[in-house]
Amino acid sequence: MKVRDVMATPVVAAERGESIATVAAKMATADCGFIPVVEGGDVVGVVTDRDIAIRAVAEGTGPSAGSPVGEIMSGSVHSVDADAEIEAAAHLMAEHAVRRLPVMEAGALAGVLSYGHLEQLLHAEGAAAAEATLGVTQGA
Numbered sequence: 777m778k779v780r781d782v783m784a785t786p787v788v789a790a791e792r793g794e795s796i797a798t799v800a801a802k803m804a805t806a807d808c809g810f811i812p813v814v815e816g817g818d819v820v821g822v823v824t825d826r827d828i829a830i831r832a833v834a835e836g837t838g839p840s841a842g843s844p845v846g847e848i849m850s851g852s853v854h855s856v857d858a859d860a861e862i863e864a865a866a867h868l869m870a871e872h873a874v875r876r877l878p879v880m881e882a883g884a885l886a887g888v889l890s891y892g893h894l895e896q897l898l899h900a901e902g903a904a905a906a907e908a909t910l911g912v913t914q915g916a
Contacts, residue, residue: 780858783887792846810876821849
């Protein structure tokens, strides 16, 4: 099975200069906890709800809600191609200890693959199980 068969789409993305508050609002609207940060079509970072909570709020001395999201994003990005096999994506997640991967197709951001998608794929049996896990994996 290919990554494209289970990835979340469409993808909400942000630009490095957008405020942390704007990106948090995008997360709320899209009901997701992970947003790729793009620049000129390239994924240059990712920001998670945890990045916002820890780096912008809990530490208390860091950036404010109006600061650019580029100040708190993780710049080390691991991505996977939409045509990659699910097993390869799972190995990539394990190797780099990440729970979500931007999915690329022809050099452009095409989707997001999450650990939840893999769990849903591996453990869901029947329509009821698939429906029960869909809500936690929809927005990645």
